[in-house]
Amino acid sequence: MSIIVEARELTKRYGADTAVDHLDLTLEKGQIIGLLGPNGSGKTTFIKMINGLLTPTSGIILINGEKPGVNSKRITSYLPERCALPDWMRIDDLVKMYCDFFTDFNREKARNMLADLHLDEKKTYKTLSKGNREKVQLILAMAREAELYCLDEPIGGVDPAARDYILRTILQNYNEEAAVLISTHLIQDVESTLDRALFLKEGTLVLNDTVDNIREKRGKSVDALFREVFAC
Amino acid sequence: MWDFTEDKPIYLQLTEQMCLRIANGTYKPGDKFPSVRDIATEAGVNPNTVQRAFAELERSGIVCAQRTAGRFITEDSQMIYKLREDLAKEHADNYLKKMASLGYNRNEAADFLSKVKEEL
Amino acid sequence: MLGKLIKYDLKALSRFVLPLFAVLIGSSIALRICVEIFKFDGAGSNIIASILVFVIAFVYVISLLGCGFAVYIMIALNYHKSLMSDRGYFYLTLPVTHDMHLISKLLAGAAVIILSAVAFVVSFLPLFVGNIALPDVLKFISDGWELIRTYMLAKNGVLIIILTVFVALFGSQIVIFFCITLGQLMPNHRILGAFLAFIGHLILSRTISSIFASIGFKNTLIDIYDMDILAETLSSVLLTTIIYYVVIYAIEYVATRMVLKYKLNIE
Numbered sequence: 001m002s003i004i005v006e007a008r009e010l011t012k013r014y015g016a017d018t019a020v021d022h023l024d025l026t027l028e029k030g031q032i033i034g035l036l037g038p039n040g041s042g043k044t045t046f047i048k049m050i051n052g053l054l055t056p057t058s059g060i061i062l063i064n065g066e067k068p069g070v071n072s073k074r075i076t077s078y079l080p081e082r083c084a085l086p087d088w089m090r091i092d093d094l095v096k097m098y099c100d101f102f103t104d105f106n107r108e109k110a111r112n113m114l115a116d117l118h119l120d121e122k123k124t125y126k127t128l129s130k131g132n133r134e135k136v137q138l139i140l141a142m143a144r145e146a147e148l149y150c151l152d153e154p155i156g157g158v159d160p161a162a163r164d165y166i167l168r169t170i171l172q173n174y175n176e177e178a179a180v181l182i183s184t185h186l187i188q189d190v191e192s193t194l195d196r197a198l199f200l201k202e203g204t205l206v207l208n209d210t211v212d213n214i215r216e217k218r219g220k221s222v223d224a225l226f227r228e229v230f231a232c
Numbered sequence: 233m234w235d236f237t238e239d240k241p242i243y244l245q246l247t248e249q250m251c252l253r254i255a256n257g258t259y260k261p262g263d264k265f266p267s268v269r270d271i272a273t274e275a276g277v278n279p280n281t282v283q284r285a286f287a288e289l290e291r292s293g294i295v296c297a298q299r300t301a302g303r304f305i306t307e308d309s310q311m312i313y314k315l316r317e318d319l320a321k322e323h324a325d326n327y328l329k330k331m332a333s334l335g336y337n338r339n340e341a342a343d344f345l346s347k348v349k350e351e352l
Numbered sequence: 353m354l355g356k357l358i359k360y361d362l363k364a365l366s367r368f369v370l371p372l373f374a375v376l377i378g379s380s381i382a383l384r385i386c387v388e389i390f391k392f393d394g395a396g397s398n399i400i401a402s403i404l405v406f407v408i409a410f411v412y413v414i415s416l417l418g419c420g421f422a423v424y425i426m427i428a429l430n431y432h433k434s435l436m437s438d439r440g441y442f443y444l445t446l447p448v449t450h451d452m453h454l455i456s457k458l459l460a461g462a463a464v465i466i467l468s469a470v471a472f473v474v475s476f477l478p479l480f481v482g483n484i485a486l487p488d489v490l491k492f493i494s495d496g497w498e499l500i501r502t503y504m505l506a507k508n509g510v511l512i513i514i515l516t517v518f519v520a521l522f523g524s525q526i527v528i529f530f531c532i533t534l535g536q537l538m539p540n541h542r543i544l545g546a547f548l549a550f551i552g553h554l555i556l557s558r559t560i561s562s563i564f565a566s567i568g569f570k571n572t573l574i575d576i577y578d579m580d581i582l583a584e585t586l587s588s589v590l591l592t593t594i595i596y597y598v599v600i601y602a603i604e605y606v607a608t609r610m611v612l613k614y615k616l617n618i619e
Binding site: 014051052053054055069070071073074076078080082083084085086088097100101102 | 353356359360364367438439440441442444445446447448449613614615616617618
């Protein structure tokens with residue numbers, strides 16, 4: 001098993017606030033990992049550091065052994081929580097843009113997925129509903145044949161049928177040379193998709209184990225364990 | 233379709249449900265087994281988990297992996313018959329335990345079953 | 353990859369800038385047509401004609417002014433939107449260096465600035481065609497150029513031209529990017545931050561300017577009636593001034609890039 005992401009004592013502070021606190025973990029290729037935690041627990045901050053959008057206050061984050069930079073961005077497919085695409089473009093323009101910038105982008109796959117979800121390529125991104133905009137962003141991210149996928153809340157804003165489609169797509173896309181990091185709080189929906197679960201509480205990693213182990217050792221699902229660990 | 237509960241590891245449940253399908257003839261002896269990817273997508277389950285379930289089945293000999301050709305269900309009808317019996321025994325055991333909790337002893341439980349099998 | 357970045361920056365800028373140029377040139381043509389039509393009609397007595405001409409002329413003048421400012425406003429907005437807003441989540445995760453982002457924006461901005469200068473000049477044509485002879489215009493331009501060449505470009509002429517072009521096309525853009533980028537270091541007070549950054553820019557200019565002044569020119573009394581020496585001195589002053597600007601812009605470019613790489617937090 002080879003390591004694709006490594007965090008050592010990774011810390012991010014904003015003034016007095018510590019968003020991510022001495023994180024130590026590795027992500028391996030061929031795995032689907034769930035980054036689970038309540039809002040504000042540091043999930044997005046961690047993902048932003050992997051993608052070079054934030055620099056750590058201290059500690060190290062390495063992708064394929066290198067600091068985040070042009071090389072890591074080339075092999076990482078990032079789905080942000082926000083709608084990050086230029087909204088004045090049409091969907092087919094966006095597809096073309098992805099083709100232009102990413103050599104690992106599979107245009108056929110993207111067009112098939114758009115058709116499956118009944119999205120008209122001629123429509124302007126701005127005119128789509130929020131759910132459809134998220135679907136488009138997700139399709140574009142999944143159509144890349146990347147080595148690392150960072151999906152920040154991929155299923156939060158879409159209807160249950162689309163959710164199933166999205167999870168199925170993630171499974172269909174599975175390949176042993178890639179790792180998929182899914183950050184979500186809809187744990188029940190994704191649990192069977194995951195190899196491993198990471199619980200992040202106030203910036204600290206409180207659990208790092210495989211889903212199988214969690215069920216075997218504790219006799220309950222990850223979702224149930226989550227509710228215990230993060231009980232309000 | 234595949235149905236998973238929350239309290240047991242999914243690979244175990246997969247193994248059980250696959251055994252069930254083999255035992256009841258849904259997957260016939262000598263049939264080619266669906267691929268990891270197909271089952272993963274169909275069941276909504278992580279491919280590594282499916283892989284682990286397959287490994288269990290291979291270990292018990294019910295499924296044989298032939299290097300390039302894929303995975304096949306054993307042609308050994310004895311084995312399949314035994315599998316079916318074992319699964320049936322589990323159900324029987326379950327039944328007896330539950331009846332015992334109601335106060336029926338084994339003979340009473342067996343008689344009861346003969347009596348109601350017409351009605352059910 | 354740089355080419356592709358430029359392509360998309362140009363697309364983003366031209367969405368707003370091209371309609372503006374169209375209005376500029378269109379209103380100039382319309383103005384000319386109106387003037388011509390009403391000339392035949394004895395325009396002075398016709399109030400509606402006068403008002404129409406006035407309105408179109410007004411539109412034309414506003415577009416002229418607008419072109420100058422709007423281009424820079426568009427450049428600032430494009431920069432902010434692509435790198436500092438939600439879109440930053442997309443652009444900053446593209447497999448390109450931060451330098452390439454800045455260079456792409458500068459080049460696309462330069463292209464648009466040049467285009468606006470061209471549109472500016474082109475918009476005069478409809479007004480002057482037929483009224484002014486082309487040979488006169490050409491002579492005017494070549495005389496002016498001779499003057500510039502003799503008195504300002506005597507020494508290091510080529511260098512001065514290159515640097516002037518550089519400063520004209522990229523200088524203001526760099527200051528804009530500098531202010532916006534440093535401004536976002538103050539979360540929740542980005543506009544205030546940008547103003548403070550601009551003040552920083554002014555302070556920087558003054559500092560560099562005093563350094564240059566202390567290095568000084570030759571403080572010899574020059575014989576201004578000696579044309580050669582006058583020309584040489586003017587060239588030196590010009591070159592020094594331009595270099596001073598280049599130094600400021602270089603410093604600000606580096607600062608912008610550093611902040612972009614290490615201190616950016618899009619929220």
